[in-house]
Amino acid sequence: MASLREILSDRVSECFAASGYDSRFGPVTVSNRPELGQFQCNGALAAAKAHATNPRQIATEVSEKIAALPMIADVSIAGPGFINISLLDSYIAEHATSMSRENLGIETPAKPAKVIVDYGGANIAKPLHVGHLRAAIIGEALKRLGRAIGHDVTGDVHLGDWGLNMGMVISEIRRRHGDLPYFAENAKPPFPSESPVTAVDLEEIYPTASARCKQNPDELEAAREVTGKLQKGHPGYTALWQHIHDVSVADLRADYEKLNIEFDLWLGESDTQDRIPALIESLTQAGFAQQSQGALVVFVDEPDDTRELPPLILLKTDGAALYGTTDLATIVQRMDDFNPDLILYVVDKRQSDHFVQVFRAARKTGIVDAERTKLEHIGFGTMNGTDGKPFKTRDGGIMKLKDLIGMLVDKALEHMSGVDVARDYDDAEKAGIARMVGVAALKFGDLSNQPAKDYIFDLDRFASFEGKTGPYLLYTAVRIKSILRKAVEQGCAVGPFVAPQSAAERDVLLKLAALPDQLQTAWDQRAPHFLCDYVYELSSLFSGFYRDHHILREPDRARQASWLELSRTTLAAIELVTGILGIEIPDRM
Numbered sequence: 347m348a349s350l351r352e353i354l355s356d357r358v359s360e361c362f363a364a365s366g367y368d369s370r371f372g373p374v375t376v377s378n379r380p381e382l383g384q385f386q387c388n389g390a391l392a393a394a395k396a397h398a399t400n401p402r403q404i405a406t407e408v409s410e411k412i413a414a415l416p417m418i419a420d421v422s423i424a425g426p427g428f429i430n431i432s433l434l435d436s437y438i439a440e441h442a443t444s445m446s447r448e449n450l451g452i453e454t455p456a457k458p459a460k461v462i463v464d465y466g467g468a469n470i471a472k473p474l475h476v477g478h479l480r481a482a483i484i485g486e487a488l489k490r491l492g493r494a495i496g497h498d499v500t501g502d503v504h505l506g507d508w509g510l511n512m513g514m515v516i517s518e519i520r521r522r523h524g525d526l527p528y529f530a531e532n533a534k535p536p537f538p539s540e541s542p543v544t545a546v547d548l549e550e551i552y553p554t555a556s557a558r559c560k561q562n563p564d565e566l567e568a569a570r571e572v573t574g575k576l577q578k579g580h581p582g583y584t585a586l587w588q589h590i591h592d593v594s595v596a597d598l599r600a601d602y603e604k605l606n607i608e609f610d611l612w613l614g615e616s617d618t619q620d621r622i623p624a625l626i627e628s629l630t631q632a633g634f635a636q637q638s639q640g641a642l643v644v645f646v647d648e649p650d651d652t653r654e655l656p657p658l659i660l661l662k663t664d665g666a667a668l669y670g671t672t673d674l675a676t677i678v679q680r681m682d683d684f685n686p687d688l689i690l691y692v693v694d695k696r697q698s699d700h701f702v703q704v705f706r707a708a709r710k711t712g713i714v715d716a717e718r719t720k721l722e723h724i725g726f727g728t729m730n731g732t733d734g735k736p737f738k739t740r741d742g743g744i745m746k747l748k749d750l751i752g753m754l755v756d757k758a759l760e761h762m763s764g765v766d767v768a769r770d771y772d773d774a775e776k777a778g779i780a781r782m783v784g785v786a787a788l789k790f791g792d793l794s795n796q797p798a799k800d801y802i803f804d805l806d807r808f809a810s811f812e813g814k815t816g817p818y819l820l821y822t823a824v825r826i827k828s829i830l831r832k833a834v835e836q837g838c839a840v841g842p843f844v845a846p847q848s849a850a851e852r853d854v855l856l857k858l859a860a861l862p863d864q865l866q867t868a869w870d871q872r873a874p875h876f877l878c879d880y881v882y883e884l885s886s887l888f889s890g891f892y893r894d895h896h897i898l899r900e901p902d903r904a905r906q907a908s909w910l911e912l913s914r915t916t917l918a919a920i921e922l923v924t925g926i927l928g929i930e931i932p933d934r935m
Contacts, residue, residue: 347448350441350859351376351385354417354431358387361411367393367404374431376860382422383430384856390427401427435845435852439908442843442855446915450922451862454496461499462680463489465692466602466609469506470594471515471548474601474747476737480726483792483928485692486607487874488724490926495865500684503598504676505614507591511552513573515590516583517565518555519543520572526586533582541589545597548590577619591616601747605785606928618675622667625675626660634711635660646706658703673704677713677721688720690872695725695798724872727800729792737803754784757809758817765811767821767935779932783809786816786929793927794878814882816929819920822885824935825892826917832898833910841911844904850891854912857884861919865926874927881923888916 348356351374359372371389379386390408394401405427412429413421417437422430445451465485468478485501492499519542520529526542527533543551559566576583595612602608626642629635635642643657658670680686691701701723709716731737738744758780762768768776791808795801811817833840846852860880868876897913900906924931 347444347451347453349451349862350433350438350856351863353441354385354433357415357417358389358408358412358429358431361408361415362389362393364411365404365407367397367408371396376856377430379424379430382424383420383432385431385433387429387431388427390429394427405429435847438852438855438859439843439845441859442912442915443841445859445861446841446843446911446918450915450919451859452495452865453862459492459497459687460684461492461497461688461690462684462686463492463499463501463690463692464504465489465501465690466503466607467506467693468503468598469511470591470598470614471511471552472594473545473549474598475744476729476747476750477744478747479750479788480729480792480797481692481694482602482605482607483789484724484726484797484874485690486928487789487793487877487926488690488692488869488872490928491865491869491874491877494922494926495869500610500686501608502611502613503609505595505612505616507594507614508577508616508619508672510569510573511556512576512587512590513569513571514555514559515548515552516576516586517569517572518551518558519586528582528586530582533580535581535585537582537585541593542586543590543593545593548594601751604751604781605747605789606930613676613679615672615676618672618679621675621678622671625671625678629660629711632711634707639663644707644711646703646710648706655699655702655706658707670700670704670707673700674707674711674713677704677708681714681719686719688722690722690724692724692726695727698723698725722872724797726797727795729803730800732802732804734802750788751781751784753805754788754809755780757805758783758787761809761811761817762935767811779935782930782932783817783820786820786924788816789927789929790816790819790878793874796875797873814878819881819885819924819929820931821935822889823917823920823924823931824933826888826913826920827931827933829892829897829913830910830917836898838898838910839903839907840914841907843911844908847905848891848894850887850894851909851912854884854887854891854916857887858915858919861922877923877926881920881927884916884919884923888913 355373358374359369362372363369371393372387373389374385374387377383377386390401390405393404397404402423405423409421409423409429412418412431417433418431419434420432424430463485465481466478467481468474489499489501523542527537559569572583576587626635629644634644636645638657640663641659642661643659645657647655659668660671661667677689680689693701705721708714708721714721729737762780762783768779771779787805787808791803792801794814808815809817811821846855864876864880868874895909897906897909900909921931
């Protein structure tokens with residue numbers, strides 16, 4: 347079904363046409379002056395320019411026809427020709443009934459898009475830390491949002507699992523355990539089925555290896571040699587790399603799952619390496635790849651560039667491929683395997699130039715058809731501490747995700763105690779609720795901000811049960827669940843809607859009616875913060891309604907049933923949006 351705004355836009359557009367003006371001036375928006383009307387149409391001003399007529403005259407003519415529509419309660423004109431519109435309460439209730447029965451008003455697109463969201467960007471052999479959070483949180487929300495409105499969306503973690511860092515780790519393991527069969531002079535399979543290193547081992551091995559290579563050029567050269575042999579298929583190194591990969595992925599999965607983040611694909615840079623030789627050859631033969639200062643590059647600058655954009659380097663002077671090469675090969679792979687309409691890259695905004703280079707190269711070389719497949723970089727800002735600097739541990743180090751999750755749970759328990767939440771529950775249930783509260787605090791605190799902006803990570807504020815926070819949403823939803831449970835216990839009927847009698851009730855219904863539009867806006871702008879704003883406003887409006895209306899004590903059974911249906915539909919909308927944000931709601935608190 348169409349949203350309430352869309353239905354009204356269609357009717358007003360017809361009124362413009364019936365008045366002799368172009369129907370394109372008819373779309374309405376939710377009013378920014380609710381004291382004047384629920385919706386507004388500013389089309390008369392644009393129509394006046396197109397038709398060389400006084401805008402107020404146009405607004406008057408169109409308003410007369412709008413007033414005759416059976417759904418309209420009031421029409422007025424403000425200023426030079428702004429049309430303010432309010433709907434009949436009976437019509438609002440009728441629409442709410444349809445919405446509650448038809449997937450909250452969310453329509454499946456006639457032609458769903460095939461979308462890949464590239465997010466996460468974790469590296470194997472290294473633990474997740476706070477620097478990985480925003481990519482994962484924003485990417486997961488965009489993936490879920492695309493699915494919620496009917497698109498075919500696939501999420502890919504795109505692991506960093508190839509290159510010099512692998513050579514460093516393998517070299518360090520060889521230093522410590524040179525007698526392992528992977529390092530034998532003529533190493534051949536079969537190799538041990540059990541990994542010689544654990545995830546805990548790798549947490550210590552990688553930084554040690556990295557520091558050693560920075561301090562000693564010989565160690566760095568040895569790591570490069572190992573990297574080269576690995577990439578050429580050295581049997582022992584390949585088998586050891588597979589162990590490192592599998593151990594790391596298992597650990598990464600566990601950490602991501604704690605934040606309700608799930609990837610459909612666990613592919614990485616290694617999965618595209620076999621495509622690079624053919625890619626280089628085809629680009630060279632077609633004349634796209636050219637020699638420049640000893641390197642093989644694709645020039646991506648354009649005549650209207652306002653600043654110099656360097657070429658995309660495919661092969662360095664020593665013949666080594668770079669990230670850009672791997673990214674191009676990954677696009678080739680995705681086009682072959684999925685033929686997507688859209689690929690979204692959720693990566694730090696500081697990588698924007700890199701993606702301009704890669705996207706231009708992909709389009710210029712015909713790897714993607716710009717008319718068929720869109721490539722977009724969703725650049726995000728930095729998560730900073732209360733000091734305004736990138737968030738770190740108290741001793742100045744990079745905080746591991748495991749440690750951050752521990753902080754979240756501890757802070758959640760602290761705030762739960764302060765508001766008497768889950769006081770008499772057993773330890774297991776209380777711990778489960780604390781994890782949900784902590785994750786809600788983190789995710790809502792992050793996603794409430796525009797993706798491209800830096801923000802201050804204030805855990806104490808984020809974990810509060812008051813104000814615009816994740817825990818406040820949970821508390822509101824749990825309260826509604828409690829109302830509905832008690833209604834069942836008391837044998838109360840639910841629905842259908844009747845015409846609202848109070849402003850608080852009407853406001854909740856109108857906010858519910860805006861849900862499909864908010865989902866679409868958030869998707870079109872790739873901006874989950876619109877959903878955060880919406881679900882907080884909906885929760886606040888319902889809290890105001892609940893405060894002023896004694897639902898379970900209402901003597902008018904039809905009105906009580908309507909209020910319970912309002913509660914049920916509001917809960918469904920909150921659950922939908924928080925689910926998109928990756929936030930779980932407990933059954934009780």
